[in-house]
Amino acid sequence: MTTLSIIKADTGGFVGHSEVHPEMLSEARGALHDAIGDGLLVDGQVARCGDDISLIMTHEHGPDAEAVHSFAWQTFLRTTEIAKRLGLYGAGQDLLSTAFSGNLRGMGPGYAELEFTExxxxxxxxxxxxxxxxxxxxxxxxxxxxxxxxxxxxxxxxxxxxxxxxxxxxxxxxxxxxxxxxxxxxxxxxxxxxxxxxxxxxxxxxxxxxxxxxxxxxxxxxxxxxxxxxxxxxxxxxxxxxxxxxxxxxxxxxxxxxxxxxxxxxxxxxxxxxxxxxxxxxxxxxxxxxxxxxxxxxxxxxxxxxxxxxxxxxxxxxxxxxxxxxxxxxxxxxxxxxxxxxxxxxxxxxxxxARLTNRWEPLPTAGEEDSVLATTPRS
Ligand code: 13P
Ligand code: 13P
Ligand code: MG
Ligand code: MG
Ligand code: MG
Ligand code: MG
Known part of the structure; x- marks a missing residue:
């Protein structure tokens, strides 16, 4: 069975929230290259849409695999470092957690995974x-x-x-x-x-x-x-x-x-x-x-x-x-x-x-003074 995983994160925008800096993309490409060489992944490519980096990966570990999710997390930490060094906007924006534990659920990066027989x-x-x-x-x-x-x-x-x-x-x-x-x-x-x-x-x-x-x-x-x-x-x-x-x-x-x-x-x-x-x-x-x-x-x-x-x-x-x-x-x-x-x-x-809670008043009942601007005399 093959698993196709897309794992993505915004780890910093160039400029503002409009794109990913090329240095971040080449860092992610290098990481994927190594992961393929190490045998973790069968294949992988880096892509981006706006300020989000996607790791598109094939492997045999199934969905929610710790090794694959952990690899993506580590890669996003590396691209975040580049974003910090270049002062890019929102460095590490989607990394909501400080430490990785098991898989990416609830940690910020998004992922879609599909396991199938080719x-x-x-x-x-x-x-x-x-x-x-x-x-x-x-x-x-x-x-x-x-x-x-x-x-x-x-x-x-x-x-x-x-x-x-x-x-x-x-x-x-x-x-x-x-x-x-x-x-x-x-x-x-x-x-x-x-x-x-x-x-x-x-x-x-x-x-x-x-x-x-x-x-x-x-x-x-x-x-x-x-x-x-x-x-x-x-x-x-x-x-x-x-x-x-x-x-x-x-x-x-x-x-x-x-x-x-x-x-x-x-x-x-x-x-x-x-x-x-x-x-x-x-x-x-x-x-x-x-x-x-x-x-x-x-x-x-x-x-x-x-x-x-x-x-x-x-x-x-x-x-x-x-x-x-x-x-x-x-x-x-x-x-x-x-x-x-x-x-x-x-x-x-x-x-x-919260700030305005005390400023709200009940609506006036019939016949009552109907203006809250009581200090303004009316003719
Ligand atoms: P992103 O989620 O793409 O960073 O966009 C955030 C935002 O506030 C855009 O105005
Ligand atoms: P082709 O004849 O170009 O292969 O197209 C087949 C088809 O089903 C297109 O939807
Ligand atoms: Mg976003
Ligand atoms: Mg952003
Ligand atoms: Mg975005
Ligand atoms: Mg074939």
Whole structure:
């Protein structure tokens, strides 16, 4: 069995939160090179989206393996040192814990891992996003695996006709549930339509009984109890031969749907599909970006990547994202550009509420003086 792991972290931004410094990327490349040489990994590549470094790795240790997670943690400590030396912004931003113990759960770095038996041809797409949260994958995953208007194979391919199972996490109550589509598609939508709380963690083929997709699901703010940057999630999707075709997996991103993130992690903005060159969120720290790196996995080796969104067929999605950004920006500090209050709870709202507690008064009853500006005489 092969395990494909993407482990990612923001260990410092260049400039602000817009990119990763090249020295940090070459440090991570060196670390991966050594880990392949030592036999820990079968193969590995470094990629970045915005200010987040992703280690894309194949190995035989399975998901949640201490050796692999520990290697990623050590690598992020090394890139953090470079960020500190260069005075980059938010050095070590996603490393919320001081010491590694066992695996990365609850420590800050995000990870998506998929263990599978390699098929004769194994095309996978690794999606990396910046300036958004893991629920951003809900809508595209639904379209890929449950919407026949997106995925022709759900109708045409006999191996897809029975549908897919979605495993959904409730991030507020730390529990999970599995929905069978198409039978339970509407139940599924009731939950994953609220992506700040309910997040698709994995998808499996009903007919083939094999894993098809995995996402990074952690919310940094829920771990830290305060705002510490956005999660900037990653996702792995296997394609073809009874799973959605590569083009069906990319198709949902032709619509730059609105996600939570962007400036200070506190705004709704469209997610823009881009090639690696353009994965550098700038305007209002956005719009949020997604890159799609295509690989053929062969005997565990990562043949690729192909930069799938660096293609003119996504030009219109980028233009639409810019238009939607213009529209939303004009709301300034108002919803629905700014997130709703319950999603801002880990920012300054708590402090502000506490400071103003004594200033709130009950509404006046009928006939009472109705002005709180009592010192201002009225004629
Ligand atoms: P090709 O004939 O180019 O291999 O395409 C097959 C296919 O199914 C595309 O989705
Ligand atoms: P990142 O999570 O990408 O660091 O973004 C943080 C932020 O506050 C952007 O405005
Ligand atoms: Mg950052
Ligand atoms: Mg980021
Ligand atoms: Mg972040
Ligand atoms: Mg082979």
């Amino acid at each position: 098929r004769p041809s194994e095309p996978v797409i690794c999606f990396l996003a910046d300036k958004t949260e893991p629920g951003a994958w809900n809508l595209p995953l639904y379209k890929m695996f449950a919407d026949p208007f997106n995925t022709a194979g759900l109708v045409i391919d006999a191996k897809m006709h029975a549908g897919f199972r979605f495993e959904v996490y409730d991030l507020h109550q730390d529990k999970r549930i599995v929905f069978d589509t198409p039978r339970e598609a509407y139940d599924l939508l009731m939950f994953i339509g609220a992506p700040a709380r309910y997040v698709v963690h994995s998808v499996e083929s009903t007919t083939l009984d094999i894993p098809a997709a995995a996402t990074s699901t952690q919310r940094l703010s829920l771990i830290a109890g305060k705002y510490v940057g956005k999660d900037d999630p990653v996702m792995i999707v296997r394609c073809q031969s009874g799973l959605p075709a590569v083009g069906e997996v990319l198709e949902p991103f032709a619509f730059p749907h609105s996600v939570a993130g962007c400036m200070r992690g506190s705004h709704h903005a469209p997610i823009m599909p881009v090639g690696l060159e353009q994965a550098t969120p700038a305007r209002f720290d956005g719009p949020p970006r997604v890159v799609a790196l295509g690989f053929q996995i062969n005997d565990g080796k990562l043949i690729g990547p192909r930069d799938m969104f660096a293609d003119p067929s996504f030009d219109r999605a980028r233009a639409t994202a810019n238009k939607a950004m213009d529209y939303l920006r004009r709301h300034g500090p108002f919803e629905p550009h700014r997130l709703a209050l319950e999603d801002l709870e880990y920012t300054t709202m708590h402090q502000l509420e």
